[in-house]
Amino acid sequence: MFSKRLCRAYSTTLNESTIARPLIRTEYAVRGAIADKAATMKKQMEQGIKFPFDKITHLNVGNPQDLGQKPITFNREVLASCLTDDPERNRMIYSADAVDRADFYLSNINNRAAGAYSDSPGIDIIVKEVKSFIEKRDDVEVGEDNIFLTEGANEGITLMMRLLIREKSDGIMIPIPQYPIYSALTTKYNGSQVPYYLDENKGWGMSYEELERSYNEATDRGVNVRALVVINPGNPTGHVLTQKDLNKVIQFAHDKQILVLADEVYQRNIYVDKEFCSVRKTLSELGSPYNDHVELASFHSLSKGLHGECGLRGGFMELHNIDSFANATINKFKAITSCANIIGQIGVGLMVNPPTQDTVSEGVFDAYQEQEQAIFNGLKRRANIMTEKLNGIEGITCNEVEGAMYAFPKIDLPQSYCDSAHKEGVAPDLKYCLDILEKTGIMIVPGSGFGQEEGTYHFRITNLVKSEEEMDAALQQIGNFTADLM
Amino acid sequence: MFSKRLCRAYSTTLNESTIARPLIRTEYAVRGAIADKAATMKKQMEQGIKFPFDKITHLNVGNPQDLGQKPITFNREVLASCLTDDPERNRMIYSADAVDRADFYLSNINNRAAGAYSDSPGIDIIVKEVKSFIEKRDDVEVGEDNIFLTEGANEGITLMMRLLIREKSDGIMIPIPQYPIYSALTTKYNGSQVPYYLDENKGWGMSYEELERSYNEATDRGVNVRALVVINPGNPTGHVLTQKDLNKVIQFAHDKQILVLADEVYQRNIYVDKEFCSVRKTLSELGSPYNDHVELASFHSLSKGLHGECGLRGGFMELHNIDSFANATINKFKAITSCANIIGQIGVGLMVNPPTQDTVSEGVFDAYQEQEQAIFNGLKRRANIMTEKLNGIEGITCNEVEGAMYAFPKIDLPQSYCDSAHKEGVAPDLKYCLDILEKTGIMIVPGSGFGQEEGTYHFRITNLVKSEEEMDAALQQIGNFTADLM
Numbered sequence: 001m002f003s004k005r006l007c008r009a010y011s012t013t014l015n016e017s018t019i020a021r022p023l024i025r026t027e028y029a030v031r032g033a034i035a036d037k038a039a040t041m042k043k044q045m046e047q048g049i050k051f052p053f054d055k056i057t058h059l060n061v062g063n064p065q066d067l068g069q070k071p072i073t074f075n076r077e078v079l080a081s082c083l084t085d086d087p088e089r090n091r092m093i094y095s096a097d098a099v100d101r102a103d104f105y106l107s108n109i110n111n112r113a114a115g116a117y118s119d120s121p122g123i124d125i126i127v128k129e130v131k132s133f134i135e136k137r138d139d140v141e142v143g144e145d146n147i148f149l150t151e152g153a154n155e156g157i158t159l160m161m162r163l164l165i166r167e168k169s170d171g172i173m174i175p176i177p178q179y180p181i182y183s184a185l186t187t188k189y190n191g192s193q194v195p196y197y198l199d200e201n202k203g204w205g206m207s208y209e210e211l212e213r214s215y216n217e218a219t220d221r222g223v224n225v226r227a228l229v230v231i232n233p234g235n236p237t238g239h240v241l242t243q244k245d246l247n248k249v250i251q252f253a254h255d256k257q258i259l260v261l262a263d264e265v266y267q268r269n270i271y272v273d274k275e276f277c278s279v280r281k282t283l284s285e286l287g288s289p290y291n292d293h294v295e296l297a298s299f300h301s302l303s304k305g306l307h308g309e310c311g312l313r314g315g316f317m318e319l320h321n322i323d324s325f326a327n328a329t330i331n332k333f334k335a336i337t338s339c340a341n342i343i344g345q346i347g348v349g350l351m352v353n354p355p356t357q358d359t360v361s362e363g364v365f366d367a368y369q370e371q372e373q374a375i376f377n378g379l380k381r382r383a384n385i386m387t388e389k390l391n392g393i394e395g396i397t398c399n400e401v402e403g404a405m406y407a408f409p410k411i412d413l414p415q416s417y418c419d420s421a422h423k424e425g426v427a428p429d430l431k432y433c434l435d436i437l438e439k440t441g442i443m444i445v446p447g448s449g450f451g452q453e454e455g456t457y458h459f460r461i462t463n464l465v466k467s468e469e470e471m472d473a474a475l476q477q478i479g480n481f482t483a484d485l486m
Numbered sequence: 487m488f489s490k491r492l493c494r495a496y497s498t499t500l501n502e503s504t505i506a507r508p509l510i511r512t513e514y515a516v517r518g519a520i521a522d523k524a525a526t527m528k529k530q531m532e533q534g535i536k537f538p539f540d541k542i543t544h545l546n547v548g549n550p551q552d553l554g555q556k557p558i559t560f561n562r563e564v565l566a567s568c569l570t571d572d573p574e575r576n577r578m579i580y581s582a583d584a585v586d587r588a589d590f591y592l593s594n595i596n597n598r599a600a601g602a603y604s605d606s607p608g609i610d611i612i613v614k615e616v617k618s619f620i621e622k623r624d625d626v627e628v629g630e631d632n633i634f635l636t637e638g639a640n641e642g643i644t645l646m647m648r649l650l651i652r653e654k655s656d657g658i659m660i661p662i663p664q665y666p667i668y669s670a671l672t673t674k675y676n677g678s679q680v681p682y683y684l685d686e687n688k689g690w691g692m693s694y695e696e697l698e699r700s701y702n703e704a705t706d707r708g709v710n711v712r713a714l715v716v717i718n719p720g721n722p723t724g725h726v727l728t729q730k731d732l733n734k735v736i737q738f739a740h741d742k743q744i745l746v747l748a749d750e751v752y753q754r755n756i757y758v759d760k761e762f763c764s765v766r767k768t769l770s771e772l773g774s775p776y777n778d779h780v781e782l783a784s785f786h787s788l789s790k791g792l793h794g795e796c797g798l799r800g801g802f803m804e805l806h807n808i809d810s811f812a813n814a815t816i817n818k819f820k821a822i823t824s825c826a827n828i829i830g831q832i833g834v835g836l837m838v839n840p841p842t843q844d845t846v847s848e849g850v851f852d853a854y855q856e857q858e859q860a861i862f863n864g865l866k867r868r869a870n871i872m873t874e875k876l877n878g879i880e881g882i883t884c885n886e887v888e889g890a891m892y893a894f895p896k897i898d899l900p901q902s903y904c905d906s907a908h909k910e911g912v913a914p915d916l917k918y919c920l921d922i923l924e925k926t927g928i929m930i931v932p933g934s935g936f937g938q939e940e941g942t943y944h945f946r947i948t949n950l951v952k953s954e955e956e957m958d959a960a961l962q963q964i965g966n967f968t969a970d971l972m
Contacts, residue, residue, distance in 0.1 A: 010779045013650070013712050013745040014812035020652040023815060028822050065599035071569075080566035083557075089579045094570075113551035115795040151637065151799075154823055164499070166506040184822050226499050259499040293496045303603075310603045311828035313637075326500035329509060336514050336670050337640055341827045342797035 022190040028180055029449020033426075034060055034433055038443050053441035057474060059461045060443035062235070062405045064308030068466040069375060072307055074360075074368050075350045078102045079312075079343055082114045097360040105346055114342050120334040122149030122316075123342070126349040130316050133352035138281035145327065146319040148334060149345045152310075153265050153299035155337075156317030157181055159330055160261055160297045164226045165191035171223035172261075173214060175206070176451035177408060177458070179235040179263065183451070194218040194225055197453060200410065203399045204239035208248045215256060227259040228252070230279060233266040233403030236450050236460040238383070240274045240402040246282040253294050262298035265315075266404040268305040271380040274402060280320060296320040302347045304405065306375045314344030314351070379405065382463035382471045389475040390461075395486045396479075405464060408447065411457045417485060429457040432485075440477040508676040514666055515935020519912075520546055520919055524929050539927035543960060545947045546929035548721070548891045550794030554952040555861060558793055560846075560854050561836045564588045565798075565829055568600045583846040591832055600828050606820040608635030608802075609828070612835040616802050619838035624767035631813065632805040634820060635831045638796075639751050639785035641823075642803030643667055645816055646747055646783045650712045651677035657709035658747075659700060661692070663894060663936035663944070665721040665749065680704040680711055683939060686896065689885045690725035694734045701742060713745040714738070716765060719752040719889030722936050722946040724869070726760045726888040732768040739780050748784035751801075752890040754791040757866040760888060766806060782806040788833045790891065792861045800830030800837070865891065868949035868957045875961040881972045882965075891950060894933065897943045903971060915943040918971075926963040 016024070038056050045051060058066055065071065077094040081102030084090060090099045106112035108125035121127065126149060131142045150156040164172065165186065171194040174182045186193045196214035198204040211228070218225055230249055232241040241249075253260045262279035270276055279298055283291045302314035319327060339345075355368050383401040390398035390409045398409035413428050421431035429446035436442055447458030461478075465471050502510070524542050531537060544552055551557065563580040567588030570576060576585045592598040594611035607613065612635060617628045636642040647668070650656065657678040660668045672679045682700035684690040697714070704711050716735055718727040727735075739746045748765035756762055765784055769777045788800035805813060825831075841854050869887040876884035876895045884895035899914050907917035915932035922928055933944030947964075951957050 010775070011743060012807070012809045012812075013743070013781055015809040016811040018652075019649055019812060019815055023649065023819075026818065026822075028818055030821075061603065063603045066596050066602035068597050068599075071601045076569045080569045083562045083566045083569070084580075086579075093572075093575045093578055110552050111554050113554075113797070115557050115793075115797045116552035117547065117549045117789075117796045151827065152824065158823075163505055163509065166504075181822060188819075257497060257499070289496070295499055307601075309601045310824065311599070311601045313824075313827035321498070323498045323501040325502040326498075326505060329505055332512065332514055333509075333674075335516070336512075336667060337644075338638065338796065338799075341637065341799035341830055343829045344827055 022188055026184050026187045027449075028184045030061060030180060030445055032449065033430060034437060034443055034445060037434055037437055041437070041441075051441060052439065055441060056437075057440075057442045057465070059464070059474060060445045062304060062462055062464065063310050064405075064464050065310065067464045069308050069464065070371070071309065072368060072371050074098055074355055074364060075307065075309075075347065078105075078350060079346060082106060082343070082346055085112055085114070095361070095364045097355060097364045101350075101355075105349065114346070116342075118339045118342060118345065120337075120339050121331060122147065122340065123345050123349075126345050129349045129353040130318070134280065134318055138278055138284060140280060140284045142318065146322070148317045148319075148330065149340045149348055150299075150315045150317055151313040151340050151344060152303055153263065153301040153315040153317075154181065155340065156297065156299045156315060157261070157263070158185060159317070159333060160227075161185040162189060162333070163326060163329060164259065165189040168192060169222055169224050171218050171225045173211070173218075173225060173228040173258075174451075175229060175231060175234075176453070177236050177447065178229065178451055179231055180449055182229050192218070192223045194223060195451060198234070198237060198239070200399065200453075200456075203402075204234055204237035204408075206241070206245060206249065208252055211249070211252045215252075225256065225258055227261050229261045229263065231263040232279075233269060233276070235263070235266065235404050236406045236408040237399070238401035238404050238406050238408065239399065240270050240272065240276070242274065243277040243282055243285070246277060246279060247286060250279070250282055250286060250290050250294055254290050257293075259295040259297070262296060264298055265301040265304045267300065269379060269405060270403040271383045272400065272402045280318065283320065293321060295322055297322070302344065302351050305351065306372045306379075307347075307351060308375075309347055312344045312347045313341060314347040315340075316348055378467075379463060381468055382465065383407075385468060385471045386461065386463055386475065389472065389479070393475075393479040393482050395482050401463070405462050406460050407463070408450070408458050408460050411459065411482065413457050414486065429459060432457065433459055436478060436481050439481055440474075442474055442477060444478075508674055512670050512673045513935075514670045516547060516666060516931055518935065519916060520923060520929055520931060523920055523923055527923070527927075537927060538925065541927060542923075543926075543928045543951070545951070545960060546931045548790060548948055548950070549796050550891075550950050551796065553950045555794050555950065556857070557795065558854060558857050560584055560841055560850060561793065561795075561833065564591075564836060565832060568592060568829070568832055571598055571600070581847070581850050583841065583850045587836075587841075591835065600832070602828075604825045604828060604831065606823075606825050607817060608633065608826065609831050609835075612831050615835045615839040616804070620766065620804055624764055624770060626766060626770045628804065632808070634803045634805075634816065635826045635834055636785075636801045636803055637799040637826045637830060638789055639749065639787040639801040639803075640667065641826065642783065642785045642801060643747070643749070644671060645803070645819055646713075647671040648675060648819070649812060649815060650745065651675040654678060655708055655710050657704050657711045659697070659704075659711060659714040659744075660937075661715060661717060661720075663722050663933065663938055664715065665717055666935055668715050668747075669937070678704070678709045680709060681937060684720070684723060684725070686885065686939075686942075689888075690720060690723035690894075692727070692731060692735065694738055697735070697738045701738075711742065711744055713747050715747045715749065717749040718765075719755055719762070721749070721752065721890050722892045722894040723885070724887035724890050724892050724894065725885065726756055726758065726762070728760065729763040729768055729771070732763060732765060733772060736765070736768055736772060736776050736780055740776050743779075745781040745783070748782060750784055751787040751790045753786065755865060755891060756889040757869045758886065758888045766804065769806065779807060781808055783808070788830065788837050791837065792858045792865075793833075793837060794861075795833055798830045798833045799827055800833040801826075802834055864953075865949060867954055868951065869893075871954060871957045872947065872949055872961065875958065875965070879961075879965040879968050881968050887949070891948050892946050893949070894936070894944050894946050897945065897968065899943050900972065915945060918943070919945055922964060922967050925967055928960055928963060930964075
């Protein structure tokens with residue numbers, strides 16, 4: 001059985017020299033060096049090695065329930081009832097309204113089978129719920145064929161980026177700072193990142209002039225700009241765009257005839273006196289010719305908002321003005337992955353079509369409202385604490401956290417600290433975050449992972465600890481560390 | 487606000503001429519023309535248009551619960567308890583064992599949060615359950631770092647195919663006939679399909695000689711063969727490979743120094759007197775040098791087997807002899823998609839670590855066993871009916887359905903029928919399946935979607951109807967249609 005080839009040295013098919021360069025170049029900092037160091041420390045703690053703290057605090061990821069946020073009871077009762085599908089028995093412990101809602105979903109699924117593949121774009125009745133949601137939110141008409149239920153927002157973003165990038169010269173305009181899935185996928189698909197800068201001095205706002213500069217710079221180097229990413233409310237900036245801002249974005253996209261990717265997963269996370277305005281609505285209100293032409297894919301998710309159901313992996317994508325051939329291609333690739341998981345899909349239905357006074361009993365409605373309100377109030381209070389406390393730390397300045405789940409403060413790192421970071425071969429902001437982790441157990445993410453203006457340093461921190469006291473305490477520790485540094 | 491560019495015709499970013507050719511060329515026949523026609527017919531039925539049948543019968547997709555297979559009670563009670571996490575209340579309607587099992591999972595998750603992202607490779611405690619499962623199944627040692635929990639088997643297959651294909655000359659050896667995700671992804675990533683033929687005359691077996699022929703043919707045309715796909719039990723063939731067959735595969739992979747992708751999602755679906763033998767076990771028993779060198783990624787899924795939980799989207803991938811840099815790259819791409827959905831992950835835990843006589847009460851154990859056994863017996867009886875009845879139809883010959891959920895019979899279509907198909911511009915086997923759908927409402931998939939030897943025609947049909955009577959009836963209708971044709 002042993003062949004003559006055995007004398008030849010065995011070389012692996014997959015190794016550093018045989019994996020495509022774009023895949024190797026792809027970076028994703030949210031779970032990079034910081035996560036690795038934390039994992040090592042956690043193991044050390046389990047082995048009895050002492051640190052000046054009891055536990056690692058995950059302020060690095062937008063993962064609310066990991067830090068103790070509770071799910072909404074009604075939603076979970078519906079999902080549990082869908083899984084067990086025994087209405088009579090379920091009614092003994094779940095609210096009748098939840099069991100009825102589960103029955104509504106199951107009776108619209110072939111053989112009431114929550115364990116079957118759905119049609120690949122999604123369960124028909126939930127696609128209809130999403131359609132109604134957008135129509136009501138934006139006062140528009142939505143075609144069911146333009147809605148795709150996805151695994152989080154992630155899957156929709158990936159589908160679109162894959163279609164947009166054909167070759168190195170295809171460019172995607174990405175805000176800096178940004179949520180790094182956009183840079184990661186642009187690199188993975190071997191396209192060109194076209195950064196446009198958000199203006200930190202104007203609360204992380206965007207301007208037509210900067211979009212134009214960015215576009216021209218890219219075009220000059222031979223890049224064919226295909227799409228523009230807008231993240232609103234902003235991750236990691238916490239900034240909320242006004243409709244006036246969005247008008248500029250749309251005018252720009254129309255002028256350049258490029259597609260808009262609208263990441264709107266934080267649409268319910270707004271803590272100031274601003275109203276969320278979707279790109280879809282902005283287009284509709286601008287009317288012709290914009291609303292007839294500008295191609296749009298917008299993304300929403302079950303992971304953020306007030307439910308924070310990251311682990312269920314639910315989301316949707318809505319397309320507008322997308323060519324029918326492109327739509328069919330998206331359908332084909334959705335079919336190859338079969339469908340988004342059914343529990344996540346039903347979660348999306350519950351998010352876009354929540355119980356109302358007219359549809360459920362008073363008790364169920366009140367409990368739902370109370371739970372959502374408590375979550376919202378907590379997020380808001382902690383966002384305010386972040387703005388206030390971060391600005392109280394010497395060497396740190398921070399724009400108001402208007403929305404989303406993050407602050408993205410600037411740190412004026414001393415030159416000596418930057419020098420020693422460079423000597424160690426790490427970016428100064430990464431060193432800062434690693435040092436904080438080692439000293440306090442708090443995980444935050446360096447600004448370099450999201451992009452920042454050359455020579456400036458930032459970090460991203462979430463407002464997801466359970467209480468104001470914990471938020472205060474975490475910021476106090478970061479403040480103490482930073483004060484020592486200065 | 488209206489810019490001077492308005493006079494320029496607006497051209498869309500995404501359309502048939504601006505989407506990358508490999509994406510357009512990608513084909514996925516399981517949900518193609520047949521699914522489109524069925525959707526149209528369904529709408530017509532809803533509008534009151536009469537057909538000679540009451541409903542569409544989905545014998546095209548391996549989607550057991552869509553056709554009425556019931557989920558396993560214990561599993562669903564565990565999942566429901568994880569979602570509501572109120573052990574005391576849950577005990578009122580679920581078995582104490584199920585509630586305890588849910589408690590076991592939740593107590594191993596930070597803050598008991600089934601709604602949080604897990605670590606991106608998967609929930610630690612479930613990774614450990616998978617590790618034990620493989621170790622026990624194959625009498626081997628498995629590293630936790632080599633296990634990834636995935637959304638069905640699909641995600642793992644996609645991750646590996648993406649890493650393997652760098653350029654057009656990178657080739658993947660794919661069995662013909664095959665489950666078309668392999669051809670679809672090879673085309674999508676712009677690599678080269680390297681078909682090797684399974685021998686229909688030998689029950690769809692494989693031979694070293696055919697592997698060698700296929701490899702040499704590819705190498706001669708400049709293709710750099712990177713990996714070999716093995717699907718065992720076979721989809722769509724229903725064939726089960728013996729350990730002796732697998733020895734040949736491994737010897738071949740070792741000789742050529744190529745990676746093996748082992749699709750083993752039907753490992754519990756064997757209806758004849760053969761035992762499932764994994765590629766991992768085969769490697770281990772062959773020993774050195776094979777077991778030290780041959781790179782392997784194997785895939786398993788919650789969607790098939792006896793649970794058929796397609797909609798939960800759970801699965802895992804195990805790596806063996808994979809280079810650490812490649813492993814780190816897989817980890818990075820897993821991180822970009824955050825994690826597989828938690829309910830699917832827990833479903834995988836339940837699949838690989840089922841209740842035993844020692845861990846649950848007698849009643850729960852017996853009920854579990856009974857449910858699984860009834861599902862297995864049904865699958866087996868219907869597989870036997872397929873083999874027998876298909877071979878009883880004039881013009882159709884079919885190898886014994888030894889495993890999986892499919893038969894892949896050959897049809898000797900009359901020349902006149904083929905001619906009229908060609909005139910209509912459709913493949914003869916597609917015409918056959920479209921005609922059957924129109925006459926009987928039964929959906930089956932043409933062989934051209936899976937690949938078949940030039941000039942031969944096949945179709946794939948599942949054994950997933952609820953009863954033997956339905957299976958009989960469906961095959962009777964196909965038989966009648968085919969007899970008319972002959």
